[in-house]
Amino acid sequence: MIEICYQDEYLVAVNKPAGWLVHRSWLDRREKIVVMQTVRDMLGQHVFTVHRLDRPTSGVLLLALSSEVAHTLSGQFEQHQVSKTYHGVARGYLDGDGTIDYALTPELDKIADKFAQPDKAPQPAVSHYRALARVEMPVAIGRYPTSRYTLIELSPETGRKHQLRRHMSHLHHPLIGDSTHGDLRQNRGFARMFECPRLMLHASSLMLNHPVTGKPLKINAGWDQTWQNLMVRFGWSGILPDFERVEFPTASRQDMASSTLNP
Template sequence: MSVVNRTVSEDEAGIRLDRYFRRHYPHLTQGALQKLCRTGQIRVEGKRVEASTRLEPGQTVRVPPIPMAAKPARDVPRPLDEKLAREIRKMVVYQDKHVIVLNKPAGLAVQGGPGITKHVDMMLDGLREEDDPRPRLVHRIDKDTSGLLLLARTPGVAAKLAASFRGRDVKKIYWAVVVGRPDPLSGEIDQPLARLGAGPGSITVAADRKDADAQSARSVYEVLDSAARKFSWLELSPLTGRTHQLRVHCESLGTPILGDPKYGGAAAHPSGFTDRLHLHARMLDMPHPAGGRLTVSAELPPHMRETFRTLGFVPGTTPPPSRRGGQG
């Protein structure tokens, strides 16, 4: 065994050093990796590094002799029922060799958990092509929320997109039907939030700024239409990314989202409407990992289309995906 110098590939841009080693040397434990970093046996561009260091394409990683070094673990496709494969393929609204964008139906969870037997994550092998890596989730939306969900085709692309989300370079627009009409008709909601409990039973609540558990949460809203002040169609853009942020912010305005099963109480469930959450991830505008920007919009789910018809709201046509600038 001898020292090996590996070059970071374009697809590994932004990946953490520990994840890089997990990919290439899956048997190496986190503790062993940290020891190799502490003792200077692992270096990047000849310099000592920590396990959390992020790598850039073209950098040289010094890999010391590692006992029983293994080849990268093969990403073996999981057996997937063809019905589920067809189902997830129908959700695709945009794809290229870097990203896939889905229009997730309301009621389908993104990932598994207690009592969840069907979710997007278990269906992702239906989107892989031949020997390509399994697509990866970049972000999540609530089970009851419909709309756009972004996937990366490779780990490197996933790292780039995750950095864009962390840096607030991604613009997200949601549509919601709320009970009542906000006053004023547009503005910014600057209401800190706190999380109570853990797991499926946890909830998000409005918090006092002095609360030790309070987290900054800001959203922008605009009323696009209203029906006799009893119902409104809102366009919402979260400026921060707290769990259930838009749902609690709408409640804090005194206009809970129609059909919300967790927030708004009885006011969110007037008679005569489908008792499902009326929140839809309508548009994503984001830096494309190959350059330029990508904008994608998603059609409303059936229950929201029905409510729009009932209230006389006209959503108009959904624009096709648009890629501006960049190559590949």
């Protein structure tokens, strides 16, 4: 089963678990559990994809229930009429907010994109970020005796492949768990010390106009247990947006570290 965040007669949104493929792919022919087939079986009807989430990313995934609605929604995504909010955990300390305007060369897959033009020019890519909280943990991963992390809110203005992951790497604050653009040593240490063996990137919400009624629609997806456990351990549980607020267990003093909440 998969959590349904929103459903009406025209569309359905689910909270995609980290590690799930959206649909069957020749990149991993052995994978049997994918989002599209799972949702189709739950609803008893065909569903249509309108955007994508990388396999390691969790969060809101919107699906249409007809080809006509799929066409309309796809157009909204292509014309950047959908507002997307992500949360992530980055290596190191970040302050305040900012905009990353850094063009990205298309990333090509050796199999899926073997017929694509290999020398495409960099494409414009813009992302906005806001630091929400910071923490320094008494854990040595790398050359320093402590490890620092920042909880960030991310909003992509464009939709390039791996855009948020690549932009955070460009800032020298890669997302934890990013095996392609991140810090391998930090990823391994973080997974071992904090029981968190996944990419710390979650698509928290989508805002758009309903493709049929035209009314504003906001769809939220809560964080999974791995995220919730980490929020407790890092002392960040109080900063969850209201729609994601859950009851957290009380963390012990040993699990807590001094954290700084940005105003």
